[in-house]
Amino acid sequence: MTSTHTTTAPKIPPADLPTTLGALRATDHTHRPVKAEIRTNLLARLAAGEPSLPGIVGFDDTVVPEIERALLAGHDIVLLGERGQGKTRLIRTLLGLLDEWTPTLSGSELNEHPYAPITVWGRRQLAEHGDSTPVVWIHREDRYGEKLATPDTSVGDLIGDVDPIKVAEGRTLGDPETVHYGLVPRTNRGIFSVNELPDLAERIQVALLNVLEERDIQIRGYRLRLPLDLLLVASANPEDYTNRGRIVTPLKDRFGSEVRTHYPLDLPDEITLLRQEARTTWSDAGGHERPLIPEHLLDVIARYTRLVRESQHVDHRSGVSARFAIAALETVAASAVRRAATTGEERAAARVCDLPAVVPASRGKVEFADAGSDSDDERETEILSHLLRRAINETFRSRLGGLDLSGIQNHFESGEVVESGDMITAEQLLAQVGRVPRLAEMLGRLGVPEGEESPQQAAAAVELVLEGLHLTRRLAKDSQGGRTIYGA
Numbered sequence: 001m002t003s004t005h006t007t008t009a010p011k012i013p014p015a016d017l018p019t020t021l022g023a024l025r026a027t028d029h030t031h032r033p034v035k036a037e038i039r040t041n042l043l044a045r046l047a048a049g050e051p052s053l054p055g056i057v058g059f060d061d062t063v064v065p066e067i068e069r070a071l072l073a074g075h076d077i078v079l080l081g082e083r084g085q086g087k088t089r090l091i092r093t094l095l096g097l098l099d100e101w102t103p104t105l106s107g108s109e110l111n112e113h114p115y116a117p118i119t120v121w122g123r124r125q126l127a128e129h130g131d132s133t134p135v136v137w138i139h140r141e142d143r144y145g146e147k148l149a150t151p152d153t154s155v156g157d158l159i160g161d162v163d164p165i166k167v168a169e170g171r172t173l174g175d176p177e178t179v180h181y182g183l184v185p186r187t188n189r190g191i192f193s194v195n196e197l198p199d200l201a202e203r204i205q206v207a208l209l210n211v212l213e214e215r216d217i218q219i220r221g222y223r224l225r226l227p228l229d230l231l232l233v234a235s236a237n238p239e240d241y242t243n244r245g246r247i248v249t250p251l252k253d254r255f256g257s258e259v260r261t262h263y264p265l266d267l268p269d270e271i272t273l274l275r276q277e278a279r280t281t282w283s284d285a286g287g288h289e290r291p292l293i294p295e296h297l298l299d300v301i302a303r304y305t306r307l308v309r310e311s312q313h314v315d316h317r318s319g320v321s322a323r324f325a326i327a328a329l330e331t332v333a334a335s336a337v338r339r340a341a342t343t344g345e346e347r348a349a350a351r352v353c354d355l356p357a358v359v360p361a362s363r364g365k366v367e368f369a370d371a372g373s374d375s376d377d378e379r380e381t382e383i384l385s386h387l388l389r390r391a392i393n394e395t396f397r398s399r400l401g402g403l404d405l406s407g408i409q410n411h412f413e414s415g416e417v418v419e420s421g422d423m424i425t426a427e428q429l430l431a432q433v434g435r436v437p438r439l440a441e442m443l444g445r446l447g448v449p450e451g452e453e454s455p456q457q458a459a460a461a462v463e464l465v466l467e468g469l470h471l472t473r474r475l476a477k478d479s480q481g482g483r484t485i486y487g488a
Contacts, residue, residue, distance in 0.1 A: 013101055013137035020135055021130070022131025034189050034230055034231055036074075039071060042068060052067075053096075057086075058262075058269035070257035073257070074256070076233065078257075080235075080237075080238055081235075081237070081260060083321045087261055091235065095143070095191060098191070103135045105133065110122075110181065111138065111186075112188070113189065118188070118228075121177065145183050145192040146192070148196060149194055151199065155182075160179050161182070184208075184228070188228050194208075196235065198247055209250055209254060211228060211232065212254035213254050215228050215229075267306065271299065273326075274302060277322070281333075291336040292336075293332070294446060294448070294457060294460045297352075300352075300355065300392055300395045301325055303395060304358070304387060307387040311383065314367070327362060327365065328361070332358060335357045343423060345427075347454070349426060349457070349460060351463045353421055353463060356388070357422070359385050363384060366380075393468065393471040395464070397472075399464075400445055409474060412486070417485050417486065418485070420484045423482060426456045430458060430459055433462055439458060442461050442465070443461055446464070
């Protein structure tokens with residue numbers, strides 16, 4: 001539900017595309033408004049049984065149908081939801097519903113279609129050059145504009161302003177060609193996104209009214225008749241949480257659809273999101289992907305995230321972002337890599353001993369309900385640590401409940417202990433435990449495919465059992481720093 005927007009190398013259009021207006025007219029190309037283009041491509045995906053918004057997790061039965069209906073209706077959209085629910089990722093995914101390539105007048109600032117120029121400059125090009133008017137093709141990635149609303153955003157940033165240099169060159173103030181266009185007009189024939197719309201000053205929001213309804217813009221007291229063709233999508237946190245501003249009523253009324261987003265409703269969706277978004281592998285010198293993240297640790301992090309969201313100590317209006325879970329899993333992976341690099345372990349593999357590192361790393365991503373009163377850092381850390389222990393216990397019971405673990409418990413009957421920690425390798429841990437009864441069954445329950453067993457997987461499984469036995473009050477434990485002693 002979340003993703004980082006990266007800049008890629010410019011796409012090169014196919015060589016067989018026409019490069020003049022005359023050549024374009026000789027093809028079967030037709031000019032469609034951007035919303036009609038999106039509607040056509042969306043209907044084609046639906047008819048083919050393809051996902052309309054690939055990569056979006058947990059919204060299949062809730063948000064996605066609402067988005068599809070809004071796009072088919074030709075509506076501009078505002079997405080409301082707490083932080084980290086994938087609003088920006090969802091908006092950027094809409095880009096895939098545009099045609100891959102579309103023609104524009106060469107040199108046009110506003111991506112004008114050769115059949116329908118909207119500026120004085122564009123109409124002059126057609127009048128002067130006729131069928132020889134140069135045409136270029138732009139990729140859909142270049143038809144997306146995005147602005148994070150901040151208090152210092154100006155009308156000039158979004159809409160445009162008079163360019164004093166052009167005025168100094170001899171043009172009059174009423175000349176449309178004196179205008180330096182802002183981000184919205186420059187995304188003409190594309191998708192424009194305003195993130196965190198309530199943070200935009202109300203007087204700046206008013207500047208978007210004509211864009212949404214009349215589809216023209218006003219600059220410095222005179223109006224430019226520019227029939228802008230775009231899909232405007234905005235995101236916002238619920239107003240009762242932010243208190244930093246609001247969407248002014250006339251603007252809110254002009255959005256055709258309002259869609260509420262949410263966090264993943266089911267644990268499997270939370271795990272799928274982690275798999276998709278977390279960066280948990282690095283390539284070693286031999287080109288092998290490392291480290292190994294066992295299935296049950298994904299389960300723990302997903303359960304931990306959900307417990308934090310549901311905790312009475314956490315401000316529910318703020319929410320707990322999907323980035324909380326992603327960062328937690330990446331921290332666990334990094335802990336395993338650190339152990340392998342420090343100890344010389346052949347393969348980095350995460351274990352339960354890597355989980356405590358999550359608490360200090362993720363505390364800044366949680367807003368507590370009573371922050372600023374009698375709460376303090378130590379109490380907040382203890383709350384998160386307690387919820388992490390609950391998540392481990394739930395995973396242990398879910399994965400290994402009913403399995404006979406007496407063979408491991410018997411190891412401690414004569415006063416033996418097992419030392420674990422973030423600097424104990426898998427081999428060192430297994431050497432202390434000795435032969436592990438029912439290990440194959442244990443690994444199978446933890447999602448290890450048959451034939452892919454390894455010392456790292458075995459050590460991760462054993463450590464989950466040891467921690468689970470402790471959390472169910474069947475085994476003593478003593479922890480100091482990064483060192484943990486299980487047993488007497």
